[in-house]
Amino acid sequence: MYYEQALMDGWKKDATRRRGSVPLTIISGYLGAGKSTLLKRILTEHHGYRIAVIMNEFGDTAVRPGLSRAINVSSMSDPYADSSEEILELSNGCLCCSIKDSGIAAIEKLMQRKGAFDYILLETTGLADPGPIASIFWRNEEFNREKGNDIVLDGVVCVVDAVFGRQQMEEDHAQEGIGESLRQIAAADVILLNKMDLASAADLRHTEDLLYKINPAVTVHHTVRASIELKHVINIRAYTSRAPVHPIFLPFGDHGHASHDHENSSDDHGAHYELRGITSLQVSCPVLSPERQERLEEWIRAVLWESQLPEESADTHKRTMEILRCKGMFGTQSGQVFVLQGVRNLYELEPLVGNDFGLPDHGKLVFIGKGLDGAVKRSLENILHS
Numbered sequence: 001m002y003y004e005q006a007l008m009d010g011w012k013k014d015a016t017r018r019r020g021s022v023p024l025t026i027i028s029g030y031l032g033a034g035k036s037t038l039l040k041r042i043l044t045e046h047h048g049y050r051i052a053v054i055m056n057e058f059g060d061t062a063v064r065p066g067l068s069r070a071i072n073v074s075s076m077s078d079p080y081a082d083s084s085e086e087i088l089e090l091s092n093g094c095l096c097c098s099i100k101d102s103g104i105a106a107i108e109k110l111m112q113r114k115g116a117f118d119y120i121l122l123e124t125t126g127l128a129d130p131g132p133i134a135s136i137f138w139r140n141e142e143f144n145r146e147k148g149n150d151i152v153l154d155g156v157v158c159v160v161d162a163v164f165g166r167q168q169m170e171e172d173h174a175q176e177g178i179g180e181s182l183r184q185i186a187a188a189d190v191i192l193l194n195k196m197d198l199a200s201a202a203d204l205r206h207t208e209d210l211l212y213k214i215n216p217a218v219t220v221h222h223t224v225r226a227s228i229e230l231k232h233v234i235n236i237r238a239y240t241s242r243a244p245v246h247p248i249f250l251p252f253g254d255h256g257h258a259s260h261d262h263e264n265s266s267d268d269h270g271a272h273y274e275l276r277g278i279t280s281l282q283v284s285c286p287v288l289s290p291e292r293q294e295r296l297e298e299w300i301r302a303v304l305w306e307s308q309l310p311e312e313s314a315d316t317h318k319r320t321m322e323i324l325r326c327k328g329m330f331g332t333q334s335g336q337v338f339v340l341q342g343v344r345n346l347y348e349l350e351p352l353v354g355n356d357f358g359l360p361d362h363g364k365l366v367f368i369g370k371g372l373d374g375a376v377k378r379s380l381e382n383i384l385h386s
C-alpha cells in the first residue's frame with residue numbers, strides 16, 4: 001500500500017510539472033516488429049484521449065491503408081501546411097500526422113496549429129535509434145519548464161519481435177559496435193515482446209532473458225498483435241523523480257526479474273553483461289554519506305560528459321565509453337532517497353517524491369552503454385563501497 005501511496009504523491013508533483021504540457025511517448029522497434037500494429041490498435045480504440053500520432057512518413061507503411069479501411073478517416077487540408085506534411089483525422093478524435101521533420105520545432109508548430117491534444121505518440125522508423133530523439137525532447141523540457149504549454153517526454157516504448165528479435169539482437173552489431181536493435185532496447189523504458197502467438201515458450205524465455213541483460217531497468221510485457229492496456233504504454237512517467245515503477249527498485253533487493261541472473265555477475269554488488277558492444281552494468285548502492293554522494297555525482301559527470309573515469313587522466317587512458325541510459329535509486333545518511341534518471345549525457349539526480357519507503361539499505365544503479373568494462377565497474381564500486 002505504501003508503494004501505491006508513494007506513486008500517488010509522485011503523480012501529484014508530476015501533475016504540476018505537466019500542467020499545460022502534452023506528454024510524448026516515443027515508439028521504437030526493429031523492422032516488422034509490430035509498431036504500426038500497436039499504433040493502429042491505439043488509434044482505433046475508444047479511449048477518450050485526443051492523441052496525435054506522428055510518423056516520419058506514412059509512405060509505404062501499412063498504417064494508412066490499414067487505417068483507411070478500418071475506420072472512418074478524413075484527410076485534412078491545411079492552407080498553412082507545408083507539402084511535407086500529411087494529416088488524417090480519425091473518428092475517435094485522434095490525429096495521424098506524417099511529417100518529414102520529426103524535430104521539436106516542427107512537432108510543436110504542428111500541434112499549435114491543430115489545436116489541443118492530450119497526448120503525442122512519435123513512431124520512429126525501424127532502423128532509428130530513439131536515444132537522441134528522447135534526449136532532445138528531455139533537454140527541451142528543461143529549457144521550457146517554466147513556460148508551460150510544452151511537450152513533456154513520458155517514456156520510450158520498444159516493440160520487439162518474439163520470433164526474430166533475439167536473432168536480430170545477436171546479429172546486430174554495426175561497425176561502431178552497437179547495432180540499432182540494441183540501441184532501441186537500451187533506450188526503452190517499456191518493451192512489448194510481440195508475436196507471442198508465433199514463438200515457443202523456450203524462445204520467449206531466452207529472448208526475455210536477453211532483453212533484461214541488455215537493459216536491466218526495463219519492464220517487459222508479452223503481447224499478441226500489440227494488444228496491451230494503454231496504461232502500460234502511455235502516461236508511464238518514466239522520466240520523473242517519483243518512485244520508478246520497475247520492481248527492481250522496490251525493496252532495494254533482488255526480486256522480480258532480478259531473478260534473471262546475470263551470467264557475468266562476479267559478486268553480490270554488481271552485475272555485468274556484454275552483447276556485441278553493448279554493456280549493462282548494475283551495481284548495488286549502500287546508504288551514502290554526503291561525501292560519497294558528491295563523489296558519485298563527480299563520477300557520473302566524468303563518465304557521461306567526458307567519457308572518462310574521474311581517477312584516470314585523458315592523456316594516459318583513452319576510453320571509448322558511451323552511456324545510452326542510466327537509472328537508479330539510493331538512500332543517503334541525511335534520510336533522503338534519491339532517484340537517478342539519465343539519457344545519453346543528460347542526467348537528473350533528485351530526491352524521491354512522496355517517499356513512504358523509508359530508507360533503503362541497498363539502492364541500485366544501472367548504466368547501459370558502450371565500453372563499460374570491468375575497470376568502470378570497479379571504479380564505481382570503489383566509490384560506493386570501499
Ligand SMILES: Nc1nc2c(ncn2[C@@H]2O[C@H](COP(=O)(O)OP(=O)(O)OP(=O)(O)O)[C@@H](O)[C@H]2O)c(=O)[nH]1
Pocket residue numbers: 029030031032033034035036037038061062125126194195196197198223224225226
Ligand atoms: N502473428 C502475428 N503477426 C503480427 C503480430 N503483430 C504484428 N504482426 C504482423 O507482422 C507484420 C509487421 O507488423 P507491423 O506492425 O507492420 O510492423 P512494424 O514494426 O510497423 O514494421 P515496419 O514499419 O516495417 O518497421 C504485419 O503483417 C502484422 O500484421 C503478432 O503479434 N502476431
